[in-house]
Amino acid sequence: MQIKKPKLSYLSMLVMLNLGVATTASAAEGSQSANKDIEVITVSGIHASMVKSMDIKKSSDGVVDAIVAEDIGKFPDQNVAESLQRISGVAIDRDGGEGQLVSVRGLGPEFNAVLVNGRTMSTVSGGRAFSFDTLASELISGAEVHKTQSAKLQDGSIGATINITTHRPLSIGEFKAVASVKNTYDKLSDSNNPTFSGLISNTFDDGKFGVLASLAYSDKDSRSDVAQTAGYLSETLDSLNSGETLENVFMPRNYDQIVKTENRERTSGSLVLQYRANDDLLFTADALYSKYDVSYREDILAHWFEPGNIVDATLDENRTIVQLATGNNSATDYLNRLSYRPTTTKALGVNMDWQLSDELNVTADVSYSNAKSDGGNGTTDTVAGFFNSYTFDTTKGGDVPELGFEENLSKDILGANWASIFGDDIEDKIVEARLDAEWIVDQGSLSKVNFGTSHSSRTLSTMPTNTDRTVRNGWGGYVVQLPSSLFTDFDADGFLSAAGGDPVSQWLIFDSYEFMNFLESDQGYTQLDPDSAARMKAAMDNNGGHTAQNVLSDSYEVKEELTALYVDAYFEGELSAMPWQVVAGVRYVKTDTTSSGYGNELVDITGPDALGKYVPITSDNLTRISEKADYSNVLPSINANIEVVEDVIIRAAWSKSITRPTLTELSPATSYSEGKIDSLSASGGNPNLEPYESDNFDLSLEWYFDDASYAAISYYTKDVDNFIDGGISQESVTVPNGEFDIRVSRPMNLNSTKIDGVELALQHRFTYLPAPFDGLGVMANMTFVDSESSADTAENPLPLPGLGDSQNAVLFYEKDAVQFRIAYNNRDEFMQVTSNWAGGAPIYVEDYYQVDVSGSYDITDDFTVFFEGINVTNEVTKKRGLYSSHALYTIETGPRYSIGVRGTF
Template sequence: MLNFKPSKLTMALLSGGLLSMSSIALAAEEATAEQQAEEEVEVIEVTGFRRSLVESMNTKRYSSSVVEAITAEDIGKLPDSSIAESIARLPGLTAQRLDGRASKVSIRGFGENESATTFNGREQVSIDDNRGVQFDLYPSEIMSGVTVYKTPDATIEGEGIAGVVDLQTVRPLSKGERVIAINGTYEETSFEELNPDADNNGFRGSFAYMDQFADDTVGVAIAISTMSSPNQEKRWNAWGYPELTDENGNVVGSILGGAKPFVRSSTLERDSVMGVLEFAPTDDLHLTFDALYVDFTDEKILRGIEVPFAWGQGSISADTAVVDPETGFVTSAITEGQRVVVRNDYEEREAELNSYGFNAEYNLNDNWDLEFDASYSKVEREIWSLESYSGTGRGDSRGAADTIGYEFDGGNTGATFSHGLDYSDYDLMQLGGPLSWGWSSALNDKYGITGTEYENQAQDGFLNTPTVDDELTSLKFAATQALDNDYVSAITYGVSYKDREKTKDSDGFFMTVSSFSLENPGMMSVPEQYRLGSANLGFIGMGDMIAYNVRGLMNDGYYDLLSEKLTNTSHETKSFTVKEEITAFFVKADLDMEVGGLPLTGNVGVRYVQTDQSSQGNAFGTENGLVITSPTDISHDYSHVLPSLNLSLALDDTQTIRFGAAKTISRARLDEMNASVSATYNQQPDSNGNYWSVSGGNPELEPKEAIGIDLTYDNYFSAEGYFSVALFHKDLSEWIFDGNYEVDMSGVADPATGEIPPNSTGTGNGKVNGGEGTLWGYELSVALPFNVFSESLDGFGVIASYTGVESDIEDQNGNEFELPGLSDSISSVTAYYENHGFQVRASMRHREDFKGDVYGIGFDSVQVDIEGETIVDAQIGYDFGEGGFESLKGLSVFIQGYNLTEEPFTSLSGDNSLQVRDHQDYGRSYLLGFSYKL
């Protein structure tokens, strides 16, 4: 058994209430040691941010796995305004921004799809098409902490090659006191309102209550939060860069195909309610029920001008073109006779999350503990994305044309333009489609314009309306047997079951102004009551443009709609239902022994996972221009054996060596597993002997696999300080790439005939398992309080980390492959001072270039090359109670600034750094707030 004696440092942490142990026996032993040492050591008492650092450090120190942790300073007071911002500063972790907010988290070079997110240990649903959780859905005000597991053990329910992120709520019985806390924050962006109907300020507020009753056998915690958070963006966006060839067909350069710059004003509104009820009627029984409800709305107002160049109507004079001699890229040019599309867009993304959990722990006797856990979570997401077009005339060649020039400045900011027309003139710019985009036979037939000069010219806007429903039910039963020997202290046996169903329904509608007909084919002037003035596009040289209330126009019947599903198969590909039933059996042995006189602890275990998955969708083709569908239902099952080992060798009371080894899996994206496919039945077999040609999802995809090894040295040299060196290596296999696979089309009718053909085998073109490779790297991290140098520096400190990652991965054809989310290096530094009530922090996080997923057309996930970035944040606060103002005890105030250097989000098209796909400037954000604890 472990006879290792805690040091004075450990004793001080215990007496200060900063170290939480789960073992009752250990707690009793350490309490006795604490009493013996009470007169020998001074109690360490730190509060606020420093306290959260110490608690986070101790979570890391005493965990059996390799973990990183964040602990709230107090209820409702995580160190940042967003969970993702806090997580992104942990060693080995970083975040990708979405609309200016840290949202998608990457662990050790793996993207969001290779990690799992749990809430109080339970896997969570996602509002996206895939499995990745958007962390801005979860309010930081209700969280007590976050633990990131970099190495698993057999009892952890989340599955991910990169790791598992566990979000945790408070437990009122462990607090031991009544808490009433109120937080309020005013938020403002550095940009003035970029759209006339937008706000650049907002607010956040939360109320938390926690108490214990009936001699501390009943605990209650309630947290209510609301948020209206503004965000604004000046965005350059390119359509693409077509290649230029000489008379022999050789590529000699490239040119701007077209651009879509705009200004965006958005407001993220989120209301949430969290409740926790604990009941411990006896020392042997502990019941916990928790519930979370989140109502989430992200509203975006977007206005801009789509400017065609090489892909437009205008002619480009060679005399005006300037060519970069190294790349052949045309950096500036002028086009004459060009017509543009003036865009007034509106997007609303709504999501409602319900999550419930029940946990029962029962101490059967001195040797057996039983646990039962049940949970249910569901999210419903709706998107309403509206595009409204206006210009000088309907179609490709009507209305006033413009002479437009562009010039790239050599950086990554995109191009600036010159123009001649006044795009803020409501008499010149009118509602209608200035370019012929609506190539739909159904749209032509609706208005009787087939064969006329207005054929394919009836699209005046577009409405995307995809919806997602994700539902997950989980059950778990475990029994832990305590043992009395020199090697194993306990063995845990268990079984768990998860039933998940995710459904996406994709739809889109052509918009046509209601006044349009063959007799009245012109544009429509914006009615006075919907005019809002203008939006300024001066940041790209286009000046002012008309701004109108497109929602009002739509709601009041100024547009007619026609479903794109009638003639476009893409929505059928994106619509699906995926189901998973996962049964797992696990056993874990807790190790507690001595090796060479040194204490060795940890665990060894194995998890057997059986998966039954199925997908329901449509096989479809076209007949006479219309989409014809036939339902599909494809099932697949497989199993995995996942062993794990975690060892922790204490060299002394401050130094620890950790070793971890495990086999892990990451399941395929749910949208890649869908059974909706474009299908064509051929009378002759292909080279594989199959009659069907199929493209779309692959319901038989299996998880990616990895065998990981971790080696870490930790040195906890003071109560508030440590440094750590870690090495990690992962062998990857069964990754997911584009390729061919065989499909069973039994029972599926030929879309062209409506009859079930005699041959049911098909060759699919889509995602397949395969390939292999390795990823390896190292992490350096330190928490350095300056009081180790001098007591006069007490309160000052630095937290820093650096991670370097390399990979060597090939697809199933032997081609090199770069992991999404992989940056060669990531780093973060936080400098702080906290003493006498003053709190000052400044943080920097940096990541190198990486491939990331962004929204494309129709909210498809598109992978692009994203430039590295450095984000700088800061906070100044004052706690009146800690400052000696007894009458104001419990009150603190703060001011925070985010993205202080106005770091843009930039993605490129290809390897040419001049070919900017996106340049998004979010400006800075400021928060002014208070917290009052009764």
């Protein structure tokens, strides 16, 4: 049964805020000023997490939200990203039902800096986006989301800076050992998945020396059901049985049904050593390790639509095909993909904190981070099929089209159509050094000055791989007939049942490697015509069959050097008995980049041929290309707050910030395409891209009315220049055949964008209710965000990718030994990309909400049993194109349920 989606309205949030605040106004007292020391309150569980996160927010210089572990080894959610989405303005992207990437205030993952203990972490995303699924939440003590900038804060983010912290032994201060074991049942894959985590910490020599070690292991099997269309093309249908011609028709490019089974095995560990030489000097050395291996299998039923094969079609009001039938010259394909992507992340750091005098404190930090993915020979792509006719119908209800075709389980009519192995070897290395000083001045209103410097060096290298072109392209047309023994009947039981519709649930599957072994045998390639067979045999002998080879022409390396200086001045005082603070600072940062790659040098352009085409001729040998670029930025910032009445704080902030281009966009290579004299084209990266630059303004009102309760409203605006988008420039080249103008597509700094938004947040415990209801509490927030761009037109006012409203609500109960929580998260429809490769239209991710539950019972003070439920209402994610009828993607990952035990010693 399809469950109707609940939605929190703007009005309901205001009512919630007023109810929570009004009923506790008389009880709100005694909270400290934002500029005073934080009171130490010894509590545990959800209450402890709320108190600590609220104190971080209240005492911060700017607009900050935080999440704190409820206890050692107990983060609020199974995944760090899942916890961060509970913060106002934060939204996440999921992979296989698990939180992976984080967007803040409408700006995507590439616009947010993610730090671990104040240091940049390497990533194998190929860009700057950090994959949170590589970190085990059991190792994390907390996370802070800095929504405003300061000079001390590391630059590189116009969205937010997210700092994840891990546990420290001297902060724990005593012997502590924590272990947990749980089993997670994945309903869609019908699998049980174990997770183990443990942490041990102790101090020695009267608390001067501390050691902490932690380990977390998980092994997760999952299944995803996907219905997918690459895009909608504007086509002319002139082969209809009716004899009529239909022009400007939106035709689906294809339709695939995919069952993806996946295994994710993660082993994470940390080691921390701390030594307090004396009361003024502390040394910390820490190491973090994560091994994350992802393997999956995709079994796909695929159909490719061509306008000339369509013999019957029904259109809707937008001239989109909603029903079609094809002739016998179409094809049904079965695809198999097997993938293995091992990822290793390592981080090492050494920190010194030295109180040189009562007035001067110095902190030095050196760190190294490395992330590596050996996925170069890890993904197969194999296709078998046969010529066939079929029907396609989206009018029968539900989100999954109805597909009709014959012979779907016939194993003796199948031929080969494609075979390849591909992937990427990616490595990201970062070395950082930082020196920070705090000088207590206490001269008039000037209380202190922070200043410092930092330097970092980052190198990202990518080596794509693929099967030799002759080998992978040589199997088209179903010429090589395949033995029936390769294929097995497959029943996709309950395929996309949560989405509705009547999809095909049975088709044939096979194994990619058995498939390629047959093609490489004498029974396989010899079915080609003699010339093709000889070419194929030679190509396979020279390239190890279908083994993936390095594609040097698509490889690149980007090295980025950052040098920064900063100073922050802290001013404070009272205005008519209202405590105030102003932090004014400036950060200077210089960026040097070296982009290296390989390309074929353009040596001539021949033509025109009989069709009027010109053909670019490139050198046979690859040439190494290296380009350098540099730029400097001055980034001022002001953060101010005033406590207008006790526990009511107004904050205002203004800053300039930057986000550097995605490293993948800096590749220097250019590739050329043939065309007529007025349509010669080329494409490539752009090593000379400048950073996004943003002017930011924030204004917030915060009321802290109890030890774990507050209400807040924030307004923000961002004016972003140098927005990077695909651009086309006219470039002239001179070759022996003359001078030619070529249209070159590259990422360019083109547009400006303005973002503004409002955030509402409430956190409250209903301690004044009669027992047992005095254990109830709520955390809720809403974000409203909008944008406008210089690229917008009246006919096409596209929003910023990733921009969308969101709502969160958590209702919890915590009293004595019992704890329970139900969490609701909703993200309104947002645009994912501005232009899809198939059809050029934008892709929108439709509204999505998810409900999670968790609970625990303390059998003793040291022993707890707990349960968790993720996506308990089994929601599906959907994407569409230009119109609602342009369904592009529907995925069901199913609910997950966990039960476990946790012990503290």
